Amino acid sequence: MSVGQGSPGVHAPPAGAQGAAGVTYNTVDESYFEARRLRRHARVWSLWALGVGAVISGHYSGWNLGLANGFGSMFYATIIIAIMYLGLTFSIAEMSPALPHTGGAYSFARTSMGPWAGYITGIAENIEFVLTPAVIVFFIGSYLSAIFGTAPEFQPVYWVLCYALFVGLNIVGVELSFKVTVIVTLLALACLVVFYVAVLLSGQFDFSRWALNIGPDGAELPNGGGPFLPMGIGGIFATMPFAVWLFLAIEQLPLAAEESHDPQRDMPKGIIAGILTLIVSAFCVVFLNSGIAPGSFGIAKSGEPLLDGFRTLFGTDIAKILAAVAVIGLIASFHTIIFAFGRQIYSLSRAGYFPSFLSVTHGTRKSPHIALITGALLGLAVMLIIWFVRGSEAGATVIGGTLLNMAVAGAMLAYFMQGMSYIVLKKKFPHLARPYKSPFGIAGAVVCMAIAAVTLYFQFTDPVFQTAVIGVAVYYAVMMAYFLVHGRHKLILSPEEEFAVSKGEAEYKSY
Numbered sequence: 001m002s003v004g005q006g007s008p009g010v011h012a013p014p015a016g017a018q019g020a021a022g023v024t025y026n027t028v029d030e031s032y033f034e035a036r037r038l039r040r041h042a043r044v045w046s047l048w049a050l051g052v053g054a055v056i057s058g059h060y061s062g063w064n065l066g067l068a069n070g071f072g073s074m075f076y077a078t079i080i081i082a083i084m085y086l087g088l089t090f091s092i093a094e095m096s097p098a099l100p101h102t103g104g105a106y107s108f109a110r111t112s113m114g115p116w117a118g119y120i121t122g123i124a125e126n127i128e129f130v131l132t133p134a135v136i137v138f139f140i141g142s143y144l145s146a147i148f149g150t151a152p153e154f155q156p157v158y159w160v161l162c163y164a165l166f167v168g169l170n171i172v173g174v175e176l177s178f179k180v181t182v183i184v185t186l187l188a189l190a191c192l193v194v195f196y197v198a199v200l201l202s203g204q205f206d207f208s209r210w211a212l213n214i215g216p217d218g219a220e221l222p223n224g225g226g227p228f229l230p231m232g233i234g235g236i237f238a239t240m241p242f243a244v245w246l247f248l249a250i251e252q253l254p255l256a257a258e259e260s261h262d263p264q265r266d267m268p269k270g271i272i273a274g275i276l277t278l279i280v281s282a283f284c285v286v287f288l289n290s291g292i293a294p295g296s297f298g299i300a301k302s303g304e305p306l307l308d309g310f311r312t313l314f315g316t317d318i319a320k321i322l323a324a325v326a327v328i329g330l331i332a333s334f335h336t337i338i339f340a341f342g343r344q345i346y347s348l349s350r351a352g353y354f355p356s357f358l359s360v361t362h363g364t365r366k367s368p369h370i371a372l373i374t375g376a377l378l379g380l381a382v383m384l385i386i387w388f389v390r391g392s393e394a395g396a397t398v399i400g401g402t403l404l405n406m407a408v409a410g411a412m413l414a415y416f417m418q419g420m421s422y423i424v425l426k427k428k429f430p431h432l433a434r435p436y437k438s439p440f441g442i443a444g445a446v447v448c449m450a451i452a453a454v455t456l457y458f459q460f461t462d463p464v465f466q467t468a469v470i471g472v473a474v475y476y477a478v479m480m481a482y483f484l485v486h487g488r489h490k491l492i493l494s495p496e497e498e499f500a501v502s503k504g505e506a507e508y509k510s511y
Helices: 030-034 044-059 063-069 071-098 105-113 115-148 152-172 174-202 207-211 232-246 250-259 263-290 295-299 305-314 316-350 369-390 392-428 441-461 463-485 495-510
Strands: none
Touching (some): 044 174, 044 316, 063 071, 063 295, 071 441, 105 115, 105 316, 105 392, 105 495, 115 316, 115 369, 115 463, 115 495, 152 174, 152 369, 174 263, 174 316, 207 295, 232 263, 232 392, 232 441, 250 263, 250 316, 295 305, 316 369, 369 392, 392 441, 392 463
16 A cells, blocks of 8 residues: 555545544545655664654653652652553554554544544644644753853744754655654763763762752752652652653654554564663653752752753863753754654544645655644744743743643543553454554553543642643634534545544454
C-alpha cells in the first residue's frame, strides 16, 4: 500500500452514507490521496531518537517546578509516573505494529471503540502536541535570555524565530527532519551525561545539604537536613504533573508509522529503547541537579535548572558556554514535537475530523506543510496572547506553569484512552496480528489508566492547576461541538478509517 493511499479492494460507502455511530463517510478519488502522500525514511534508531528527542527537554527544564513540594515528593512522583509510562509504552509497542497508521492514538481508539472515541483521543493528543512546543520554546527563550543577557520583553522574538526555523526544517522533508532529530538528540544526551559526570567528580554533591533544603512550611533551610517529604503524602500527588514532564511525548512514535520502512519490526524496538533511556536519565537529573547548589529550593523556582547546575560547577562564564550547548536539549524536543503535531493534525484532517485542506502535503517534499504551519501558528498565538494580555512577568508564569499543565492534562486524557484502547483491542480482536506483545498485557494498560486518572484528578482539585484543566475542558467543548455539527458528516476512508470499517469489523464478525 502506498503511504497515504487507501488499501486496494476496500470500497467506500456511497457518498453521504450514514454510519452506525451517526457519522457520514464521503467518497474521494485517487487524487485526494495523491495530494496527501508521505515518504518513508525512518528506521529503528531514527525512531529511538524521535522518542527520546521529544522528551529530553523535560530533563533540562519544567520537571524542577515539582521540587517546590520537596525532593521526596519529586522522587516518589517520578517512580509512579515512570511506572505509568512503562505500561503506556509497552501497550503502544504492541498496538502500533498491529495498526501501523499515522493516526497513532486516534487510530487505536478509532479501531477499538469507534469514531467518537477516536476523535476524543485525537483532540487530547492535539492539545498535548500543540501546547508542549509552546512551553518548550518558552524555556528556550529563558536559556537564550540568560546566555545573551537580553531583556524579558525580547522573549517573543526568540519564539517566532525558533518556530520559523524548525517548522521550516520539518517542511524541507522527512529525510532532513530525521537527520536533525538524531543529531540533536545525541548532542542533548551527551550534554546531560557531561553534567552527570561533572557533578559526581566535582565533590560538590551533598544530598542532605542541598536536596533536603525545604522545610514543612515551604521555606528554605540554609543548612539543609530537612524532611524527605516536607509536604507529606499530598505533596507527591501535587508533584505528579511535573514528573510527567520527564517522559511527556514519548508516545508520539506511532505518528511516524507511515514514514517508517518497517514499523512492525522497528516501532516496538524504538519506543522500548527510548523509554528505558529516559528512565535512567530522569533519575540522574532529579538526584544530581537537586544535590548541588542552589538545591531543591532554588532549582524549584528556576527557568533554566541545568544552567544553574553548570554555574555551580564551573562558574558563570563557562556556564554560559555550556548553556549554549544545553539549549540543544530543548531544541531536540521542540523540533521533534513539531514533527508530531504536523503528523497528528495531518492524520485527523486526512480522515475528515479536521478540515481536509490541512492534510495536503508538499508537492515535491511530501511533508504535511499546511498542518505544520497551522500547529505552529496556534501554539504561537496562544503564547503571544498570554504574553501581551498578562504582561511579561505574569505571562511567563502562565506559560511556564498553566500551559505546561494544560499539555499534561491533554496527555493524561490521551493516555487513559490509549490504555482503554489496548484493553478493548485485546478483547474485541483477539486474533489481530500482533508482531509484538506487551509482557505486561492488560495489567500494564490498567495501571497506566489508573495513574493517568489520578494525575488528572489532582490537577482538577488543586487550585494551582484548575485553570489549566478548565482551559482543556473549554477547548474540548468547542471541538466536540464542531464535530457534532459539522465534522462527523465529513469523514473519509483514510487508512485508519478503512481498517476500522472493513478489516477490523470483518475480523470481529468472524470470531
